[in-house]
């Protein structure tokens with residue numbers, strides 16, 4: 109093996125001084141699909157970056173973007189939809205450490221993930237790769253995952269920044285999002301991870317955000333990411349996301365991936381030579397690439413090794429924790445598989461040919477693969493298996509099901525006959541062709557063949573247990589009453605099959621909770637009105653109201669609420685205590701403002717994990733608000749009868765909204781409802797408290813209303829002093845309240861124009877504006893038009 113050249117961060121100023129402009133430009137793009145540019149004359153090596161979030165996809169030999177060459181074997185963990193359902197940051201650290209070890213051992217500097225885009229619609233083709241519809245939950249879990257990976261001396265790439273919430277037209281669609289929605293829903297998960305874990309890299313998305321490509325968006329890449337959040341790492345483009353490379357360099361896009369075969373390097377040089385791009389910006393980008401390379405060299409020099417068996421065991425443990433027990437009538441689960449094996453039948457090709465990961469750039473070549481059928485055999489249990497339906501050829505390349513030439517009808521009939529009078533464990537789910545990177549789903553249904561099978565099996569079976577394998581939520585309302593129990597397994601990774609048997613046998617109790625609400629009808633989801641957009645534009649017209657926020661605001665029925673998940677025991681919630689501290693001018697964003705404590709008791713017969721959740725609502729708010737928003741959660745393991753006190757803190761930031769007039773986070777004073785319990789719709793504990801906060805005056809302009817001027821602590825009295833007669837007309841408690849309301853809503857600039865007051869001239873207005881006014885500022889994303 110040749111010795112890799114090496115340098116440290118301390119060498120970067122010297123190296124920069126020695127680099128030519130062309131060399132600096134060349135560092136700003138990849139050498140090929142997966143490597144940074146080497147500059148041999150200065151001892152700068154190329155390092156590899158590669159996918160993906162839940163396992164390493166490193167192509168062996170020649171590399172290409174389409175993954176035509178097989179990848180090296182790596183542990184395939186459950187994808188993010190499942191990881192999020194654990195609600196367990198500590199577990200995320202352990203998964204991250206394992207991913208980091210594999211990355212390092214395979215000579216890779218940066219693992220390209222995790223993805224923290226919000227699940228705006230359940231139909232987004234990449235929802236399996238994303239955590240949640242809730243920014244708090246996604247931010248907490250992704251922070252832990254990034255910390256775990258980076259603890260191994262390799263980097264991560266937080267992606268896809270920003271507003272990449274669909275696959276339809278993903279390479280150019282313009283996501284039009286208003287400023288408050290961006291700040292409160294689509295950016296916070298990125299912000300949390302950046303502020304708390306400093307990912308080595310952030311990957312910009314393909315799409316435009318309010319008219320400007322994310323890859324050349326100064327407001328996103330520099331103003332927000334670096335200046336506000338303090339990002340210290342490198343911004344890399346999604347693969348092929350660059351549109352105007354010099355504009356990207358100026359905006360803060362450091363590294364273009366993959367290589368653009370010198371085309372964009374030449375454009376950077378030409379732009380500098382033409383005086384259109386500052387060479388200092390090129391140097392900054394090149395320095396950031398050098399820093400990323402330098403940071404990775406110590407770990408890559410000592411790659412270590414991977415214990416594939418230990419990682420498989422971890423993948424199995426994690427998969428047991430990702431599963432969500434949606435329903436379990438009359439304790440249908442767990443099954444005593446050892447003593448009642450003869451009365452149980454396993455049905456569904458997915459039990460033999462598992463669907464354990466999603467399609468696209470995150471596809472891992474697993475070190476081994478457990479199916480439910482093989483896991484049963486490994487336990488020495490001979491439970492009869494019937495495929496029940498066929499999978500598409502693409503899902504079973506050379507698999508056992510491929511050789512079976514029975515039709516769907518024949519397979520179903522055989523399975524139904526075997527289920528008669530028995531407990532049927534039915535594995536249903538989404539075929540790979542239904543969800544993938546690159547396109548969105550057009551519906552949320554599992555295949556008709558799966559539904560028909562369930563219908564007929566449930567009619568003859570003693571009990572029917574449904575296990576679901578899918579990356580994004582599926583519609584359940586039409587058929588769920590036919591099942592006694594439903595266990596949502598998501599895409600469980602390479603050990604998902606054995607984990608499923610661990611769960612149904614009761615060796616392990618389910619502990620997952622939904623990280624996304626399962627709507628009864630797609631049409632109840634406000635975002636569906638504008639999904640996936642048209643003519644290259646998608647307008648996020650539902651604003652803040654995605655996921656449970658929208659469903660709750662519309663009081664829509666849900667199949668299962670956000671946060672829901674059963675286990676083999678039950679819990680009681682009691683003794684909620686809420687203490688508020690006054691918010692003052694000096695309260696920091698991370699300071700605790702509300703302290704919550706509550707007791708959780710295991711009221712059932714078995715040990716189990718409770719996930720108490722705390723939601724906040726602002727009933728008297730002057731703003732559009734979701735009825736409640738998740739602000740804190742915990743994970744508590746309890747023995748039968750055990751009781752535990754959970755203490756959680758809500759910070760100033762947790763209680764703030766984004767004020768579009770001040771372009772800042774603001775706490776609204778007034779009543780606050782703190783609700784706690786087992787899901788967003790099961791909140792037995794509630795307390796209403798009053799939150800004291802300074803009433804920050806809004807910036808006044810000529811277009812602020814008379815009422816807004818009067819409400820301002822200094823400008824109000826000054827205005828009244830100028831125009832006493834107007835004051836009498838404006839007194840809401842005076843003789844003419846209707847006139848007061850009418851005038852109060854009028855922009856102050858109209859007063860002289862409409863001759864409302866002799867004393868209030870254009871000069872009076874200018875005088876007041878000079879003392880109290882602000883320039884009217886543009887809105888959301890200065891890189892482009894606001895939505």
Ligand code: BGC
Pocket residue numbers: 159160220267346347469
């Ligand atoms: C995907 C990214 C991925 C990259 C490299 C892109 O198409 O959007 O998530 O990291 O390819 O494979």
